[in-house]
Amino acid sequence: MIKIGLLGLGTVGTGVYQLISENRNDLKALIGEEVEISKILVNNVSKIREVELEKGILTLNPYEILDDPTINIIVEVIGGVTDAYTYIKYALNNGKHVVTANKAVIAKHMKELTSLSKTSNSALLYEASVGGGIPIIKPLRQYKNMSQVDEIKGIINGTSNFILSKMIDESMSFDESLSLAQSLGYAEADPTDDVEGYDTARKLAILSSIAFNNSINDDSIYSRGISSISKGDIDNFKEMGFTVKLLGKAIKRANQIAASVEPVLIKEKSMLAGVNGAFNLIALNGAPLGELQFYGQGAGKFPTAGAVLSDILDIITCAYPKEICDNNDLATNTTSCQLSGRYYIRINLLGEVTDEEALKYIDENLIDTKINSSKGELTLLTKETTPNEIQKFEKSLNKYVEGCFYARIDE
Amino acid sequence: MIKIGLLGLGTVGTGVYQLISENRNDLKALIGEEVEISKILVNNVSKIREVELEKGILTLNPYEILDDPTINIIVEVIGGVTDAYTYIKYALNNGKHVVTANKAVIAKHMKELTSLSKTSNSALLYEASVGGGIPIIKPLRQYKNMSQVDEIKGIINGTSNFILSKMIDESMSFDESLSLAQSLGYAEADPTDDVEGYDTARKLAILSSIAFNNSINDDSIYSRGISSISKGDIDNFKEMGFTVKLLGKAIKRANQIAASVEPVLIKEKSMLAGVNGAFNLIALNGAPLGELQFYGQGAGKFPTAGAVLSDILDIITCAYPKEICDNNDLATNTTSCQLSGRYYIRINLLGEVTDEEALKYIDENLIDTKINSSKGELTLLTKETTPNEIQKFEKSLNKYVEGCFYARIDE
Numbered sequence: 001m002i003k004i005g006l007l008g009l010g011t012v013g014t015g016v017y018q019l020i021s022e023n024r025n026d027l028k029a030l031i032g033e034e035v036e037i038s039k040i041l042v043n044n045v046s047k048i049r050e051v052e053l054e055k056g057i058l059t060l061n062p063y064e065i066l067d068d069p070t071i072n073i074i075v076e077v078i079g080g081v082t083d084a085y086t087y088i089k090y091a092l093n094n095g096k097h098v099v100t101a102n103k104a105v106i107a108k109h110m111k112e113l114t115s116l117s118k119t120s121n122s123a124l125l126y127e128a129s130v131g132g133g134i135p136i137i138k139p140l141r142q143y144k145n146m147s148q149v150d151e152i153k154g155i156i157n158g159t160s161n162f163i164l165s166k167m168i169d170e171s172m173s174f175d176e177s178l179s180l181a182q183s184l185g186y187a188e189a190d191p192t193d194d195v196e197g198y199d200t201a202r203k204l205a206i207l208s209s210i211a212f213n214n215s216i217n218d219d220s221i222y223s224r225g226i227s228s229i230s231k232g233d234i235d236n237f238k239e240m241g242f243t244v245k246l247l248g249k250a251i252k253r254a255n256q257i258a259a260s261v262e263p264v265l266i267k268e269k270s271m272l273a274g275v276n277g278a279f280n281l282i283a284l285n286g287a288p289l290g291e292l293q294f295y296g297q298g299a300g301k302f303p304t305a306g307a308v309l310s311d312i313l314d315i316i317t318c319a320y321p322k323e324i325c326d327n328n329d330l331a332t333n334t335t336s337c338q339l340s341g342r343y344y345i346r347i348n349l350l351g352e353v354t355d356e357e358a359l360k361y362i363d364e365n366l367i368d369t370k371i372n373s374s375k376g377e378l379t380l381l382t383k384e385t386t387p388n389e390i391q392k393f394e395k396s397l398n399k400y401v402e403g404c405f406y407a408r409i410d411e
Numbered sequence: 412m413i414k415i416g417l418l419g420l421g422t423v424g425t426g427v428y429q430l431i432s433e434n435r436n437d438l439k440a441l442i443g444e445e446v447e448i449s450k451i452l453v454n455n456v457s458k459i460r461e462v463e464l465e466k467g468i469l470t471l472n473p474y475e476i477l478d479d480p481t482i483n484i485i486v487e488v489i490g491g492v493t494d495a496y497t498y499i500k501y502a503l504n505n506g507k508h509v510v511t512a513n514k515a516v517i518a519k520h521m522k523e524l525t526s527l528s529k530t531s532n533s534a535l536l537y538e539a540s541v542g543g544g545i546p547i548i549k550p551l552r553q554y555k556n557m558s559q560v561d562e563i564k565g566i567i568n569g570t571s572n573f574i575l576s577k578m579i580d581e582s583m584s585f586d587e588s589l590s591l592a593q594s595l596g597y598a599e600a601d602p603t604d605d606v607e608g609y610d611t612a613r614k615l616a617i618l619s620s621i622a623f624n625n626s627i628n629d630d631s632i633y634s635r636g637i638s639s640i641s642k643g644d645i646d647n648f649k650e651m652g653f654t655v656k657l658l659g660k661a662i663k664r665a666n667q668i669a670a671s672v673e674p675v676l677i678k679e680k681s682m683l684a685g686v687n688g689a690f691n692l693i694a695l696n697g698a699p700l701g702e703l704q705f706y707g708q709g710a711g712k713f714p715t716a717g718a719v720l721s722d723i724l725d726i727i728t729c730a731y732p733k734e735i736c737d738n739n740d741l742a743t744n745t746t747s748c749q750l751s752g753r754y755y756i757r758i759n760l761l762g763e764v765t766d767e768e769a770l771k772y773i774d775e776n777l778i779d780t781k782i783n784s785s786k787g788e789l790t791l792l793t794k795e796t797t798p799n800e801i802q803k804f805e806k807s808l809n810k811y812v813e814g815c816f817y818a819r820i821d822e
Contacts, residue, residue: 019557019699030556133700135550142546145441145724146430146717271685271706288430288713289544293706295682302699306557313556319730 002031002316003038005065005096007087008078009049009058012101012128013040015305016075017051020312031316039065041078066090073315075308076100085109092116092124099311101128101304107202111215123320125311130203131156131280133303134296135310138320140210140284147289149211153249156203158278158298159187159194160226160246165276167234168243174227186278196225197246197261204248207282208259208336212252216259220335221250222387223261228405233346236371236379237265243273244407249339259336262387263407265344272410341408342368343382343390348403350376358396366393376402381409413442413727414449416476416507418498419489420460420469423512423539424451426716427486428462431723442727450476452489477501484726486719487511496520503527503535510722512539512715518613522626534731536722541614542567542691544714545707546721549731551621551695558700560622564660567614569689569709570598570605571637571657576687578645579654585638597689607636608657608672615659618693619670619747623663627670631746632661633798634672639816644757647782647790648676654684655818660750670747673798674818676755683821752819753779754793754801759814761787769807777804787813792820 004020006013017037020027027035038057045058065071066087074091076084076098084105091098092113100106106113106126117124127137131154143149155161159181166177178195181187193199198218205218226246237244242265250259266272271293275281280298285291297303314320345366353359362380366389371379382390390406415431417424428448431438438446449468456469476482477498485502487495487509495516502509503524511517517524517537528535538548542565554560566572570592577588589606592598604610609629616629637657648655653676661670677683682704686692691709696702708714725731756777764770776794783790793801801817 023557026556134703135546135553139546139550142721142724143717145437146434146720147713269685271682274680274682274685289717290708290711290714291706292545292708293704295702295704295706297701297703300701302558303701306554306700309557310553313553 002033002035002073003071004035004073004075004312005039005041005068005071006037007041007062007065007074007076007084009040009042010077010079011301012304012308013075013077014050015301016077016308019302019305019309021051031313033316035312035316038071039068041065062087066094066096071096073097073099073312075312076102077308078102079104081105081108088113088124089116092120092122095120095122097123097315098125099308099315100124100126101308102126103129103199103202103206107205107218110206110209123315125314125320126206127311128304128307130206131282131294131296132158132298132300133306134280134282134294134298135307136207136282136294137210139292139294140207143284143286143289143292144211148286149252149284150287151249151251151285152204152207152211152282153247154204154207154280154282155245155272155275156248156280156282156298157194157197157200157246158280159191160200161275161280162186162278163195164226164244164246167229167231168238169276171231171234173231174229195227197223200246200248200261204250204259204261208250208257211250211284212257214257216250216257216336221259221261222336222338224263224387226263228403229263230346230405232377233344233405236344236346240265241268242266242409243268245272245275247272247410250336251339257336258339260339260387260408265407265409267410338386338388339408340384340386341411342384343406343408344379345382345390345406346377346379346404347394347397347401348377349400350402351400353397353400355397355400361393361396413444413446413484414479414482415446415484415486415723416450416452416479416482417448418452418473418476418485418487418495420451420453421488421490422712423715423719424488425461426712427488427719430713430716430720432462442724444727446723446727449482450479452476473498477505477507482507484508484510484723486723487513488719489513490515492516492519499524499535500527503531503533506531506533508534508726509536510719510726511535511537512719513537514540514610514613514617518616518629521617521620534726536725536731537617538722539715539718541617542693542705542707543569543709543711544717545691545693545705545709546718547618547693547705548621550703550705551618554695554697554700554703555622559697560663560695561698562660562662562696563615563618563622563694564658565615565618565691565693566656566683566686567659567691567693567709568605568608568611568657569691570602571611572686572691573597573689574606575637575655575657578640578642579649580687582642582645584642585640606638608634611657611659611672615661615670615672619661619668622661622695623668625668627661627668627747632670632672633747633749635674635798637674639814640674641757641816643788644755644816647755647757651676652679653677653820654679656683656686658683658821661747662750668747669750671750671798671819676818676820678821749797749799750819751795751797752822753795754817754819755790756793756801756817757788757790757815758805758808758812759788760811761813762811764808764811766808766811772804772807
């Protein structure tokens with residue numbers, strides 16, 4: 001009998017419990033032993049649950065699970081950083097294997113926890129932390145054993161992608177679309193992490209740390225969100241044959257890593273443009289293996305629980321890449337720089353710009369194509385530049401600017 | 412030192428040799444041991460090769476490799492069925508692990524070879540046999556450990572997809588596009604297997620045998636190719652907002668499996684429509700895990716060699732799912748039935764149809780929308796039907812029919 005300790009019984013935890021208990025016989029046939037969740041950490045033992053539970057299986061005390069010598073595998077799905085970090089560390093130190101779906105804790109403490117899992121000879125697997133039900137962590141490790149990874153990019157935040165899909169397909173405003181996402185349970189009451197790109201940055205930090213053998217902190221990734229996209233911007237994108245996506249992208253050239261999370265204009269006929277609603281797509285590229293893309297449900301109870309169960313099965317059947325993990329000696333923390341590219345900029349002006357120097361700068365350094373410069377709005381496509389340069393320019397126009405939005409063109 | 416015997420030194424074999432010899436140090440760091448290809452089976456030892464080889468490494472005698480006690484892993488990349496089947500069987504009987512990229516031999520002998528690999532306790536891995544560089548066999552096995560698989564579909568023949576892309580994007584005829592593909596090395600002198608769907612049927616047979624725990628023979632899969640698509644058809648598709656792809660699709664409902672390889676009309680805005688040129692896309696769907704798609708280079712030296720190397724690494728690090736493979740007890744051969752759906756039909760007529768009965772049948776049973784019925788051509792969209800029914804109808808009009816093409820609408 002293989003006993004699993006489950007930390008957390010929210011949506012994903014309940015999904016894991018259901019997948020394991022409902023597939024009990026199949027799992028036994030598969031691995032030759034019974035698998036059960038024998039203890040579950042919750043905040044409230046008397047809350048009514050969606051699943052029927054054995055009496056006494058719930059506990060308020062994490063150490064009743066973490067110190068249980070009959071439990072070999074810990075599944076952490078409580079979310080948040082502080083407690084999760086404490087429990088994962090304790091479990092690894094105690095020689096237990098750990099599976100987690102927690103991107104925040106992995107993005108923050110990957111290097112330390114990976115190294116701890118090695119010294120304690122325990123597995124630390126986190127397939128569910130990026131892309132929900134999409135297998136990406138394991139394929140990425142395999143890919144980089146056979147090829148350089150030159151580029152990772154992805155639509156990895158379902159909430160913002162849902163909002164953008166509604167803005168594009170149904171001409172909703174950002175606020176209308178956000179409200180709808182909240183009412184459907186796709187967005188949280190405080191949507192900051194999702195719509196401002198922080199969630200995407202965490203996932204990109206995990207992927208690029210693995211891909212580039214580096215410890216890339218999510219705080220060091222330049223992130224800009226989608227909340228200031230206007231209906232007019234969407235119309236402009238359509239007219240130019242583009243759609244807009246919140247894209248996380250990291251590239252490695254020589255020893256430099258550039259990574260950004262930004263709204264990005266994508267040609268309407270490309271694969272990335274076809275990723276709608278709450279779906280995710282992650283693309284890897286490198287020499288000599290070439291391009292690979294993975295697409296699926298980036299969140300949701302069963303897809304995410306499925307990724308957790310896949311890690312559990314890998315541990316039970318020893319099918320996780322033990323030795324291969326060992327080359328994942330992350331280098332010291334790396335600060336990524338911004339990606340450069342041509343940008344779409346829309347500026348709402350308070351009045352006519354009379355600053356000669358600013359106008360000269362725009363003409364000489366920034367403008368590639370002017371789209372619109374009437375009715376207090378200046379919209380243009382730039383030459384190759386970076387967000388830093390655009391911010392400098394925006395600052396130089398500071399006293400005239402009422403609002404501003406810019407997005408890189410994916411070329 | 413881990414010694415590998417390589418059967419075949421064509422494009423993929425050369426790629427495998429290069430990946431292993433060029434990554435020698437990285438592989439050693441990764442797995443703690445040196446890996447080398449110690450013997451290679453070829454047809455001609457004096458042929459000039461693209462890679463520099465140690466003297467005496469080439470042999471004309473397969474048994475010098477298959478009986479070598481120092482060789483533990485056999486990589487079969489000679490292609491064809493007869494010899495490959497003989498060597499793989501011999502190797503497994505000899506207790507050696509086998510990695511193959513050969514879809515023909517796996518489609519034909521999967522059940523027997525899988526069962527032999529179990530009794531001899533050796534791995535038989537064939538990630539490269541479907542989708543070239545796209546990881547699909549392993550993810551599919553993992554998926555089905557956690558979910559039902561209800562549907563598999565894919566664009567899994569790069570040659571026909573390249574030809575269709577040229578017909579659609581550059582208004583080439585089928586013949587022009589085929590000639591271009593042949594001159595670029597994307598199509599063989601005899602393109603039958605690729606353009607008539609037989610190659611796709613082999614790959615679909617492998618995928619659906621795994622997904623549905625069944626031995627599905629490629630001969631039992633209904634296949635129809637792309638060679639009779641006309642420029643006029645392409646124009647019609649565009650006008651209706653569709654593109655056309657050669658799609659392999661298998662579904663399971665209750666205990667029935669329906670599988671077909673057919674030209675299929677796909678909405679221009681979907682992900683499948685974005686798969687162009689020599690790329691492949693494979694989609695899995697099932698409850699409760701939902702949809703997953705994998706996209707990448709479906710052929711080519713390094714993508715395919717990379718998939719072979721990934722299998723080799725899984726064997727060396729024991730990271731292939733040993734126990735999990737055991738549940739892959741394929742049921743007895745299953746004959747699949749055709750998929751039903753609405754169809755686009757274009758018939759070139761020799762003269763006016765005067766057969767009252769045939770006309771009545773068309774009106775009452777077949778036609779949903781008439782697109783064109785002038786100039787000796789009858790083009791229509793049908794109600795839900797099957798290729799069998801369409802063939803019956805075509806036969807009933809036999810004396811009037813000069814040419815005919817039909818394609819299912821993917822809905």
